[in-house]
Structure formats: structure tokens, C-alpha cells
Amino acid sequence: MQVQRAQGTEDLYGPYMRSWLKVQHVAGRLFNSYGFDLIETPVMEQVDTFVHGIGESTDVVRKEMFRAVSGAILERVMENGSEKGLKARQRLALRPEGTAGVVRAVVEDNLCPPGSSPVKFWYASPMFRGERPQKGRLRQFHQIGTEWIGAPDPAADAELIILLMNFYYELGFKPEDLVLRINSMGDDSCRPTYRETLRKFLMDDEEMYASLCDDCKVRAEVNPMRSFDCKNPHCQELMVDAPLLKDCLCDECKEHYAQVKKYLDQVGINYIEDPTLVRGLDYYTRTVFEVECPKAGVGAIGGGGRYDKLIEICGGKSTPGIGFAVGFERIYLALQELGVDLAGDEIGCVYVACAESHLRDKVFEITHALRSAGVRTECDYQARSLKSQFKQADKLNAQVTVIVGSDELSRDVVTVRDMQSHEQVEVPVADIATYITSN
Numbered sequence: 001m002q003v004q005r006a007q008g009t010e011d012l013y014g015p016y017m018r019s020w021l022k023v024q025h026v027a028g029r030l031f032n033s034y035g036f037d038l039i040e041t042p043v044m045e046q047v048d049t050f051v052h053g054i055g056e057s058t059d060v061v062r063k064e065m066f067r068a069v070s071g072a073i074l075e076r077v078m079e080n081g082s083e084k085g086l087k088a089r090q091r092l093a094l095r096p097e098g099t100a101g102v103v104r105a106v107v108e109d110n111l112c113p114p115g116s117s118p119v120k121f122w123y124a125s126p127m128f129r130g131e132r133p134q135k136g137r138l139r140q141f142h143q144i145g146t147e148w149i150g151a152p153d154p155a156a157d158a159e160l161i162i163l164l165m166n167f168y169y170e171l172g173f174k175p176e177d178l179v180l181r182i183n184s185m186g187d188d189s190c191r192p193t194y195r196e197t198l199r200k201f202l203m204d205d206e207e208m209y210a211s212l213c214d215d216c217k218v219r220a221e222v223n224p225m226r227s228f229d230c231k232n233p234h235c236q237e238l239m240v241d242a243p244l245l246k247d248c249l250c251d252e253c254k255e256h257y258a259q260v261k262k263y264l265d266q267v268g269i270n271y272i273e274d275p276t277l278v279r280g281l282d283y284y285t286r287t288v289f290e291v292e293c294p295k296a297g298v299g300a301i302g303g304g305g306r307y308d309k310l311i312e313i314c315g316g317k318s319t320p321g322i323g324f325a326v327g328f329e330r331i332y333l334a335l336q337e338l339g340v341d342l343a344g345d346e347i348g349c350v351y352v353a354c355a356e357s358h359l360r361d362k363v364f365e366i367t368h369a370l371r372s373a374g375v376r377t378e379c380d381y382q383a384r385s386l387k388s389q390f391k392q393a394d395k396l397n398a399q400v401t402v403i404v405g406s407d408e409l410s411r412d413v414v415t416v417r418d419m420q421s422h423e424q425v426e427v428p429v430a431d432i433a434t435y436i437t438s439n
């Protein structure tokens, strides 16, 4: 039997891995300049962390969360026929997104007590969602994200969006490749009234309610705003006439939103106001945003928003927060579509070629000396002919080949060949590492 990857997962190596490293490198440098520190939370969390942190009514929690069950617990679940009877700490899931885990860490370790300065974290980590795999939609994918906790100021919203757009630009997107959509989802003082208005819109007309898709029938009761996200064409048509939150925002939310837009205008970031943008997760308040690369056709390549209630929901003191997440695989696909090479050149090396088999020990010694000096060094381990060693050196993208031959060794030198110009020089064996590292 041939073993296979799990459905919707990928192996990252070669140019794909170099691209992933590049994205992390660019993020690390750029996010650092905005004061964000790297965080790595566990891949596995208690189910409750996501139920509270993402929202019980979301698709991510209801349908897409991968559960993690150890062998011993699985036996108990099978015996009982359900997870009932398990303790909270035994009910585990693989993280479907990054915010819930970071917020859990901030609350658990009291990293942002009331009155303290905001904390800023970024992450680059695998996420897991049990979605139907397709282009740009995987079951294990990678997100680069930021969380900025403790900053209610609309400047934080604007700066985070600016950071996000600069991140895309540094990766190779041009402003005209991207569409940034923004919206305000209101807060506790205006959203409940609006939700009720929208719920009535969806439910009061019996005929209309009956024509909704099954998901929207549930959404209408639990979280009617989610119906703006419905992919069903009939529901989409009905939602065109739905009342909009922008017409119901309270004065504070209106003012906050106006400030965010003012700052974006100030630095010349283009955006489209989309009053139907609600984002998939339950926790957003006020500013939400999403970025697409229309030419690429892979859906959203990133998005985020403000979550001023989330910390409290997760057991902390009332603390505002805002963040974004960007999907690596979709960025990779989009940049490919735009003809931008994210991977960059293959890494070079020095190849130590063995001209005669009895000199193998000398090759071992020189290879060791080069590696000790930090040089990526390769040689032959299959007793190949000198000709095929040169071929291998080319394949390995060697910039330089060190040829170890008995004639030269009798004079305590080796030949160093530049693989591009084919120029050759003789270098004393004792100086080879210094020569390579200084040229």
C-alpha cells in the first residue's frame, strides 16, 4: 500500500517552502517595525477556547473544526457514543484560526491588564479547517496574522490596515492588483437593534422565510448578519433589499469609522466601503476589512477586524483588540497569477569534487572545514565519476566547485572552479575556507 497525504493538505518544500520562508521573513521585518513580537501558541487547544473565541454559530466551529482525540479518549467516546462525560480539558481541537489562541494566552497569562500598554503579537502558523478542498481552500493552510490588544483608538485600526497593505506591496502586489473592502459592524449599543431589524426582515414574511436556504433559516434566528455571506444565489438576491447596519450605527461607532477612513485617506490607501461585509467569525465589532486580488480568483487573501468584546468573552477584563490574518497559500497562488516570483533563486552551495577515489578522505576533511566555516557544502556519496560529479554540482546550484586531485594535493593545493565563468584558480588547502568565505 502506498501512503498518501491527508486530503486537503500539502507538503511544503523547494520553491514553495522558500516562498513560505520569504513571506515569514518579510512579515518579521515589517511587523517588527510596527512593534509586533512573534508568538507561537499550541496547534491544539480546548474546544471551548474556539467555541467562546470564534462563536458557537459560526461555520468554522459548527462544521469545520478538526477534533483531536487521543487513543484512550477515543475508546471512551466510542463506548459512550458521544463526547458527553468528557472534561473540558479532554475535548480538544486543532486551531482553525489564530486569534482565539492568542487571546487565550493574553487572558491566561494576564499580559494586558487594565491600564497597561497594548500588547502586539504576530504569528505565522498552520491552521486546520474541515472544508471541501479546492484551489486556494485547504484543510491545513498557513496564516500570517497580527493581534493588537488594548488599543481602542481608530488610529490602530487604520495603522493595522496600512500595515496589511504594505505587507502585500512588499511581497510583490501592486496597489492596483488589490481591492480592500471595509465596513463597520457597530458595537453593543447599536448592533442588537439592527440584528432585530434584520431578523424581522428575514423572518416576518413567511413566504420569503420559507424560500431561504436551510443555513439561512438557522442564521436568521442565531446570527442574521451572516446571511450577507450566503453563497446561495436566491438568498443573495433577497439580501440586496436587506436593511444595512451603516444606516443604524450609533454616534460613537459612526465617529470611530469616520476616523479610520480619515487616516486611510491621509496616507492614500484606496478602499471600497462595503456595508454587506460581515466576515465569517462572530467576534467582530466596529471595523472589519477584507482584501482580494480579483485577477487571481482565489477569494479573499486576507482580512480582519476589531474584536472589543472577545477578551471579556474569554474570561478577561474588558479590553479592546484588533487583528488580521493573511492566507499564505492564496498569496502564493495570486502572485503566481500575477507573474511575481516569490521563491527567489535556489540557494547556492560549494561542491567538493573528488578526482580520484583514494582522495575521498581529503574530500571529507575539506567538506568538514567548509561547513565549519558556515558554507553550505556538498560532495559525492555515491562514488560517481568526476563528470557526473560536475553534473550534480550544477543540479545543486553550486557556484563554486573545489576539485581535489592528487597532482594538486602533492603541492598542498586544490583547484577552485567558478561554475559560471569556468575560471579556475589554485588555493592552498589550508586556506580554502578563508578563500571561499571572503570571495
Ligand code: AMP
Binding pocket: 097, 129, 131, 136, 137, 138, 139, 140, 141, 142, 143, 280, 300, 301, 302, 303, 304, 325, 326, 327, 328, 329, 330
Ligand atoms: P479567515 O480567518 O476565514 O478570515 O481567513 C483569513 C485568510 O486565511 C483568508 O483571507 C484566506 O486567505 C485564508 N484562508 C482561510 N481559509 C482558508 C483555507 N481553507 N485554505 C486556504 N486559505 C484559507
